[in-house]
Amino acid sequence: MSRNAEPERDRHPLFVPLVVAGGLLFGFGLGLSRMARPEVVLDFLQFEDFGLLFVLGTGSLVAGVAFAIGVNFLDSAPLTGRSYARRLKSFDRNVLAGGVVFGVGWGISGICPGAAYASLGIGNYPILLAIAGMFLGAYAQGIWRTYRSENDATAAVNAD
Amino acid sequence: MEPLVTFGELFPYGIWRYAVGGALIGLGTAAIYLGTAVPAGASTFFESTLSYVSDLPRFNRAKYVASRDWRVAFTLSIVAGAAVYAVGFGDFGWTTRVSWWRLLGGGFLVGVGTRIGKGCTSGHGICGVGSVAPTSLVNVATFLGVAIVTAQILQSLGVSP
Numbered sequence: 001m002s003r004n005a006e007p008e009r010d011r012h013p014l015f016v017p018l019v020v021a022g023g024l025l026f027g028f029g030l031g032l033s034r035m036a037r038p039e040v041v042l043d044f045l046q047f048e049d050f051g052l053l054f055v056l057g058t059g060s061l062v063a064g065v066a067f068a069i070g071v072n073f074l075d076s077a078p079l080t081g082r083s084y085a086r087r088l089k090s091f092d093r094n095v096l097a098g099g100v101v102f103g104v105g106w107g108i109s110g111i112c113p114g115a116a117y118a119s120l121g122i123g124n125y126p127i128l129l130a131i132a133g134m135f136l137g138a139y140a141q142g143i144w145r146t147y148r149s150e151n152d153a154t155a156a157v158n159a160d
Numbered sequence: 161m162e163p164l165v166t167f168g169e170l171f172p173y174g175i176w177r178y179a180v181g182g183a184l185i186g187l188g189t190a191a192i193y194l195g196t197a198v199p200a201g202a203s204t205f206f207e208s209t210l211s212y213v214s215d216l217p218r219f220n221r222a223k224y225v226a227s228r229d230w231r232v233a234f235t236l237s238i239v240a241g242a243a244v245y246a247v248g249f250g251d252f253g254w255t256t257r258v259s260w261w262r263l264l265g266g267g268f269l270v271g272v273g274t275r276i277g278k279g280c281t282s283g284h285g286i287c288g289v290g291s292v293a294p295t296s297l298v299n300v301a302t303f304l305g306v307a308i309v310t311a312q313i314l315q316s317l318g319v320s321p
Contacts, residue, residue, distance in 0.1 A: 018195045019230050020237040026188030026200075026282075027241025031251070033181020034173070036242055038258045039321060045311035050170045055182035056285055062186025064290030066193050077197035086291035087199035089278045095295055098277020099302030101269050106303060107310025109266025110258060112281040113274060114185075114202035116267070117235050121242025123253040129260055130267035137271020138206035142218045145276075 012079040029059070030118035037119070038110030038127075045107055105137075188241075189286055192234075199291070201283025202238070203274040205231045257321040273303070 033055045034040040044052035070077075070084030077084065089095070106112055111119070111130045119127040192200045208228035210219040246252035256263070274280040277299050279288060288296020 015196065016230055016233050019192055019200070019234050022188040022192035022200065023234045023237030024188070024241035024244065025184050025191065027238035027243075028245045029181045029184030029186075029188060029241075030238065031181070031242035031245030032184060032249070033178050035181065037254065038256050038263070042258070042311055042321075045308050046315050047308075047312075049172055051173055051175055051178035054175050054178035055185065056281075056289070058179050058182035059186040059189070059286045060289040062183050062290075063189040063193070063286045064186075064292070066186075066190030067199075067287070067291050070194060070197065074194075077195060080196045080198070082197035084193075084197045086293060087283070087287040087296065088291065088293045089284075089288070089295045091295040091298065094276050095278060095299050096302055098273045098275070099299045100273070100306050102273025102277055102280065103303035103306025104310050105266045105269025105271075105273055106281075107266075107307035108314065109262050109270065110311075111263065111267060112202075112270060113205065114238060114280070114282045117202065117238040118242035119256070121239040121244075122246035122251055123243075124255050126256050126258075126260070126263060130263040130270075133264040133267025133269075134203075134271035134274075135206055135210070137268040137273075138203075138275050139210055139214070139271075140268075141272045141275045142207065142210065142214070142216055146216060146218050 015079045018079060026114065027118045027121055030115050031122055035115045035118070036122050036124070038115075038130075041106070041110035041112075041115070045110070109133075185282075186286060186290070189282070189290075193287075199283070199287035200234060201279050201287060202235070203280035203283060205235050206271060207275060259319075259321070262319075277303070 030036045035052065035055055040049065041052065043049040067086055071086055074084055076082060109130055111127065113134060116127050116130050116134065120131070189200055192198060204224070204227070207219050208224040208231045211224045211228055243252070246254075278284070279296065279299065284296040284299045289300060
């Protein structure tokens with residue numbers, strides 16, 4: 001097992017409390033910023049209220065400072081022993097295809113995962129439909145990609 | 161001479177809530193990252209949680225199984241944090257008027273898209289952009305542009321809310 005997939009029993013006792021504290025701030029921020037309301041996101045996408053630019057701006061700025069501090073000045077994280085790294089994902093056409101599909105979904109619903117959880121917290125129970133849709137979508141892509149990779153493997157074996 | 165657009169037209173609800181709310185979102189991410197070196201995204205929760213109920217190897221990779229418990233805690237605390245806000249600011253009980261098919265169908269596409277595209281508004285948008293990661297910047301520009309076009313098409317078709 002890799003260092004980045006540490007089993008439960010080795011976890012620092014403050015790990016989950018810190019995640020909970022971070023999640024509370026995260027959810028409070030999503031509520032205060034009004035991003036937990038699909039209508040506010042749709043107003044932004046329809047150029048009726050550009051406030052969401054400030055949410056994405058200050059959010060990534062504050063997180064960016066933490067990433068810069070961690071990567072440049074700290075050795076390893078106190079609760080996991082992991083070394084600090086920027087969030088880098090490899091680029092391939094899935095990044096573009098996924099961005100397009102997510103964009104269509106976001107434009108239709110005004111809802112993204114974090115904001116959907118927060119929306120439930122402000123009592124917006126119809127958002128359960130969106131969360132159910134997200135689970136169905138995540139499940140469907142898992143089935144489809146498994147099927148596709150099995151077919152690719154079969155095709156590779158059968159090719160002369 | 162009148163300006164072409166006024167501040168009030170661009171930001172009819174002001175900016176402080178957006179700016180402060182965004183900073184708190186960033187602060188939550190920053191706290192988790194500085195303590196654990198984990199860039200916390202919100203959408204991995206779907207795959208990691210599906211590992212409880214599905215035998216599909218795709219959902220049972222080590223990184224999902226190892227993180228599924230704390231991801232449940234993270235998600236529940238996002239719900240709780242928003243509830244604290246809503247009660248504190250007298251905003252609790254607000255419900256959306258967006259149609260059911262937009263929530264369900266749009267949610268489905270969000271579920272597909274964030275998983276294929278390796279992240280969402282928090283993973284790519286907050287953590288990835290904060291990391292000045294080229295992959296995330298491309299993904300964010302893509303979903304932002306496509307979402308704007310989609311929402312404007314729906315609006316022009318008279319779909320509201």
